[in-house]
Amino acid sequence: MHPEVVMDHPGNCPKCGMKLVPLKHNSKRSTSNVQRPTSNEEKVGAIDLNRPHHEHPPSVAAATFGAAGMSMQSSVNIADPMSRESSGTAWVPDSTPMYGRMFMLGDDMLMLHGAIFPRYTNVSTRRGDDRIDAPNWIMAMYSHPINETMQLGGRLMMSLDPLTEGGRGYPLLFQSGESWHDQPLHDRQHPHDLFDELSVSLSQKFDVDLSAYFYFGYPGEPALGPPTFMHRLSAMDDPDAPIAHHWQDSTHVTFGVATAGVQWRSIKIEGSVFNGREPDEDRYDFDRPRFDSFSGRVSWNPTQNLALQVSHGYIKSPEAVEPDVKRHRTTASAIYNQPLGHDSNWSNSFVWGQNNDSGETTQSFLLETNFQRGRDTV
Template structure:
């Protein structure tokens, strides 16, 4: 699988160096095909999502019997300092190891994926991140101004695709855990978002279903168009990060994706999530998403990609009663060993204040801008990245007594990653 399909919230495949587009000139015996049909493997991203065909990837490729294999991995040491009265600081390590194997099976192709993370070692409360909301650390209170860690098992999935015509193919995907057909390619699986070591505050409007315990997806691919639908478990992962949770298959989603050119990928999707929040089990959410990702290779050692995405959560039957929207624009440009990145977000937040607070349940429109970069040092089949970022915010007056008028946050990080 292309590297983007095996990364995680803390980033995996960072924009690379000399091998950023290595997948285009690998030996034939090590070349994988698209997991869902007859197209370049470069198009595949997280779960069954697509990215532009020209997007970069990095991995160690190999052969094992009749299987083509791929291996990815990273570990990121981060110093995190979130400013303002509700800020905090922490040193933590985010990590991921992912593998894929693919082989012909009958008249089709079988693809197996496995991805895991040692993020649970950072603690159930994850790391400080102003304005981030979603999931719980103890099963009793919501995580606010913190990004949750990811589960030990992030993906264990199988995909079978089969040609149905000259340009037509059908596919089946099953994951426990896996990712349903909902939202854009997860931020850490696309070049424009994966350079940044912090999660977007729009994560739970766009791509929080990327670790879902129980997913079954069926779809059709015709040339550059993909139509698919999923049944999956709506409940987000609980605070027990080491187990595999019971699948429920109580939710559904549909998605259409079109790659009109090698440099462009667009999707629109809609789904109904049954009882996604453990702390509000009576509440269901309808989620709608649309996104455009543009990618431009720059010579043999560079790349520029940008993604614009919108997501809407429409809750019913429970604690939250307001429809909320999130907008995200992220971009990354790699020039040789240097990579510069940025992310701008505007999100409606209604979970920033706990029960009993006078501001509980109110919707606040908040904005965040992050800019950063890193320098890569290649060492054999791995690379060492040294970088940092700074974030600033635009906050409504009502919450400035709690957050400060103009808080500033920053991260310093060093990341060791497989490049191939």
């Protein structure tokens, strides 16, 4: 694929032999990266929209998609490149490759991606379990440009964990968080709900440096913590949740969250009000929203390969079995991504999280690294 190749007639790319496809112009999407034709004739570019997204080089994934070579924006904020988008309103490095199928529906964009991990788990201890299961999720992202500076976005994330994992979830030694039959879960990772995100966003770009957005999710993810583990490339191929999940990013399924953010260049300040209670034991319903908790986060992407964030939040009564607990959570993270050529990538995350539960403080540290070459991961 060589997007720089432009011809005034149908044919094949002289560099790789790929069939050229028509280059279409779009009045609403930004086309600042495109060299416009010098005549009224339709030009032809060497980008194949039918190729799977993961086959595009990271540099193309971060900047150009589609036959027009147009700049693709995040579904949350029209000012962000799509490659920066992660869970909720969190950021990953701009150089992060994205995996999925993208469809252009006129001016609108729809992207689908997901994962499933069929496996057999053998934890042969008194605290463990033996079982066959398949943690899974699927997600859709949609964006509709209202005009050149305003965009409406939407996201849907679902999981069949309630069927594949059951009410107690899967065995995971030392894990904790949430409950089953009114008893705290220990040595198990709870299943995710059928609906894990159903959100809408509205963003406005005021000039080349300044933008703002509003995000509402039921459920959704507040501005607290790093991108949740299944949306970090350093953990995307790990079927298990990190042991530190409930110190760092456990608010990623929140039934009722509203976030507003302001962005200047590569710095973003945002705040959320949300429901502090973890999802209840009925994984198929929509929990009653309570906007009783709040959080704030500062994010900074100083380079294409680095994403930093610090955040703090007050979470009221997060666990149903401990309703009197008031939690103050503080997190900080650094995510470094390094493209290593056409089909290789190296991603790393360091996350620190601290919970102060009504005066009792505990901390967690997490280091993840993931090397990908083609379809193989280490």
